[in-house]
Amino acid sequence: MLKIALDAMGGDFAPEVNILGAIEAVSDSEIEVILVGDEKKINEFLKEKKDFKGKVSVLNAEDQILMDENVSTAIRRKNTSMRKAIELVKEGKANAVLSAGNSGAMMALSFLLLGKLPNVDRPAIATVMPCLKGHFILLDAGANVDCKAEHLVQFAYMGDAYHKALFNSSNPRVALLSIGEEGTKGNEATKEAFRILKDSNLNFIGNIEGKDIFFGSADVVVCDGFVGNIVLKVGEGLAEALMKMLKREIADVITGRLGYIMIKPAIKSFRKKVDYSEYGGALLLGINGTSIICHGRSSAKAIKNAIKVAAEMAKKEIYRRISESLQNTEEMNESQNSINGLLCS
Amino acid sequence: MLKIALDAMGGDFAPEVNILGAIEAVSDSEIEVILVGDEKKINEFLKEKKDFKGKVSVLNAEDQILMDENVSTAIRRKNTSMRKAIELVKEGKANAVLSAGNSGAMMALSFLLLGKLPNVDRPAIATVMPCLKGHFILLDAGANVDCKAEHLVQFAYMGDAYHKALFNSSNPRVALLSIGEEGTKGNEATKEAFRILKDSNLNFIGNIEGKDIFFGSADVVVCDGFVGNIVLKVGEGLAEALMKMLKREIADVITGRLGYIMIKPAIKSFRKKVDYSEYGGALLLGINGTSIICHGRSSAKAIKNAIKVAAEMAKKEIYRRISESLQNTEEMNESQNSINGLLCS
Structure with a gap:
């Protein structure tokens, strides 16, 4: 069972589409979703839905990052739904995280909390x-x-x-x-x-x-x-x-x-x-974990698809593959440098 | 009467579409076109056409620049149709020039032969x-x-x-x-x-x-x-x-x-x-004259439209307007600098 942390408060149509997307994603898969955000609002919406078979849970976060908020100040706040969702991955309580909220903040926080892979200078979307x-x-x-x-x-x-x-x-x-x-x-x-x-x-x-x-x-x-x-x-x-x-x-x-x-x-x-x-959002490559940035205007279907891609990428440990691939490059470069060094000396 | 120099040998369907475009352009306007290129080939094509009322003439050029030719060597050759067409503008024998040929060469030669306007660092397409x-x-x-x-x-x-x-x-x-x-x-x-x-x-x-x-x-x-x-x-x-x-x-x-x-x-x-x-090709802005670069795949209609735009831009002396506009900026900057100088001193 793969656990996906979802920033329930991110996106233009949050939290409704995020909750609906989560319910749709768990209904026909081996996926659990942890909705991170305003517990009261989320539960109110959830209680009308009965078909998620206990595979959707809620983690409360009092604060949230707004769509057009300045990134450098937004990422410092400790109780935002986005930060708490990413922390679940950092703490090993979730396999992947996604948000349709402020993409600059999502990128910065993923980088900050999860760290980048060795041999990567800059993560890419x-x-x-x-x-x-x-x-x-x-x-x-x-x-x-x-x-x-x-x-x-x-x-x-x-x-x-x-x-x-x-x-x-x-x-x-x-x-x-x-x-x-x-x-x-x-x-x-x-x-x-x-x-x-x-x-x-x-x-x-x-x-x-x-x-x-x-x-x-x-x-x-x-x-x-x-x-x-x-x-x-x-x-x-x-x-x-x-x-x-x-x-x-x-x-x-x-x-x-x-x-x-x-x-x-x-x-x-x-x-x-x-x-x-x-196509389920954009994957942040080069960081030490699986983090997906969804379009701000994501529909429930888009969130559902993004959750499935997140689960698949977490299962395949895409970040480990990237790390290995770049490790090989590094070794190749080093051996090439040694050869060049020998030739020049 | 405005005179337009056309590189008859430039483009994927040269010289046919260029000649047809020229004939169409002169038929209902106060425009004359000078076709620059292989005289024999052009005249052979022209003799079947009777409806251009003496408003299309030919200037022979033995050589031509190929579409994918290296720009730096191509622009050195003296008898190419593209170079000779641009020279007509330089010598005041034509009001504007156009080519559907090698766009890098057209840009470099226009720049080289016509020069750039004062206050322009780089011409733009x-x-x-x-x-x-x-x-x-x-x-x-x-x-x-x-x-x-x-x-x-x-x-x-x-x-x-x-x-x-x-x-x-x-x-x-x-x-x-x-x-x-x-x-x-x-x-x-x-x-x-x-x-x-x-x-x-x-x-x-x-x-x-x-x-x-x-x-x-x-x-x-x-x-x-x-x-x-x-x-x-x-x-x-x-x-x-x-x-x-x-x-x-x-x-x-x-x-x-x-x-x-x-x-x-x-x-x-x-x-x-x-x-x-x-929409008649792309205008090269910032050079001391009117030069238009047409799409390599230009049809006769595209050439016709480009000739008309070239004539209009030549008539309106677009390059003089740009020069004046940038002159004003320069003066504004200078007076701003003097004010700043006074404030700082």
């Missing part, structure tokens, strides 16, 4: 995105804004390990997001990272351009957090804007309304495929 | 992009990969002047592309640029997030060339991928095919609105 051929992993999606080449290289290793764990893949294609396919195209950080990655033991397929990521040309797309966050949000916004523009055009055509009714099941199925809530 | 409420200008779309705050500030001024010239607007809303609306969110360069821009005389509306650009929340969106190029190409790729995914879903639904026929005029009109070829 990894998101699963839909594309023509299934999905790809994009990282960093917003944890680090000014990155050096060595950070991008670490992201590549972490993304590789995550893809293998999440999709049971054996040799995911790893690419650097840049502005041209040749290794000479890009900014200083990507050009240097390209040189390091092409000699790595990853299945590095080189640079990928923005136009190709949604066609499934790579399984792991690596970039700094500034670029990654913009790509993530451009994707979200553009998909929504395009559907609105298309609907407006359809309304302007005489046969459009009838046609729209006929293609509506297709649009519904399409929306489901590009809907972020199907 | 400005593209017009469709959104829910019309269009917005994105810059830099790929000229500068590693930017400092002062470069972003110059882009903001250049984009403002371009928007005013292109859309006859009086006070375009200028925004910085970043990862949060607050000025404290972003990377080092955007945070510093935010501080400078909020005290500028531009209509600076602050940061804009990736999800909002396609909803028309800003008229001018400023970012470095690495980010801008990725956003441009993510937009292009995602729109294409989404339409493919939607079509696949429609084909899977029983009533889908009939529905699709009924909404087809809407899809056509939609495609036209999001089609890059409607």
Whole structure:
């Protein structure tokens, strides 16, 4: 039985959707959820529900972090639901933690309380995105804004390990997001990272351009957090804007309304495929534990899916795999350095 | 009568689409086009066409720059069609130049031969992009990969002047592309640029997030060339991928095919609105002349539209406006510095 700590007070529709998501997640799985937050509010909501078979419990937290609160002050408060949820993992009382609340605070607190893995300079946010051929992993999606080449290289290793764990893949294609396919195209950080990655033991397929990521040309797309966050949000916004523009055009055509009714099941199925809530939040890679950041607008379904992904990643001990993967890199680099040292001496 | 120099040999479908685009552009306007390239090939194509009323002429160039050629060697050759076309502007024999060829070479040669404007450190590529409420200008779309705050500030001024010239607007809303609306969110360069821009005389509306650009929340969106190029190409790729995914879903639904026929005029009109070829290429801002870089896959229609935009920008002397706008900034900064000097002394 895996125990998942959920910050019940985080997110735009908290605590309702979090509680509903938790109940849905435990109903057909070997998962227990600990809801952390305002005990009174949560219990009031829970008492109307009878179908969670004792697999949902509550841990009281008087305080909570608001969505737009300043991170540096918010993380100092001791009794917030987010902090208490993460502490459950630290104390070994839960296998993973998730929150749809203030993402900056979630990142900072996870880092602070759980610590980072050896050989990791900076933890990264990894998101699963839909594309023509299934999905790809994009990282960093917003944890680090000014990155050096060595950070991008670490992201590549972490993304590789995550893809293998999440999709049971054996040799995911790893690419650097840049502005041209040749290794000479890009900014200083990507050009240097390209040189390091092409000699790595990853299945590095080189640079990928923005136009190709949604066609499934790579399984792991690596970039700094500034670029990654913009790509993530451009994707979200553009998909929504395009559907609105298309609907407006359809309304302007005489046969459009009838046609729209006929293609509506297709649009519904399409929306489901590009809907972020199907993919269960973003995993924080590089920290010593399993921590998932959910979209602020998460629905109950999104929370349910995120809980399941959290349980799976905790079960597969993704953080241990990443640690091992980076350990190998470190050893490789060291032996390479010794060889270089011998050659130069 | 405005004279436009066109690199007839540039682009994936050269010279045919370039010649056709030129003929279409001159047919209903006060524009003359000088086709620069392989005289024999061009004339062979031209002789079958009779409807250009002597407004299309040819200048021979024996050599041409290939699409994927190394820029630094390509720009040294003296007889390329691209170089000769730009020289026409330098010599005052044409009012503007355009090419759908190697964009790196077009940028470097325009910069080299025409020179940059005073007060500009780096020229930028400005593209017009469709959104829910019309269009917005994105810059830099790929000229500068590693930017400092002062470069972003110059882009903001250049984009403002371009928007005013292109859309006859009086006070375009200028925004910085970043990862949060607050000025404290972003990377080092955007945070510093935010501080400078909020005290500028531009209509600076602050940061804009990736999800909002396609909803028309800003008229001018400023970012470095690495980010801008990725956003441009993510937009292009995602729109294409989404339409493919939607079509696949429609084909899977029983009533889908009939529905699709009924909404087809809407899809056509939609495609036209999001089609890059409607917006006539990207203008190189900050150089001493009018130079337009067209998409390598430009159709005849795209070339025609680009020629018309080139003529309009030449007529409005956009580069002089930018120069004046940046001159004002310089003077403002100087007087601000004098005031600061007085206060500190």
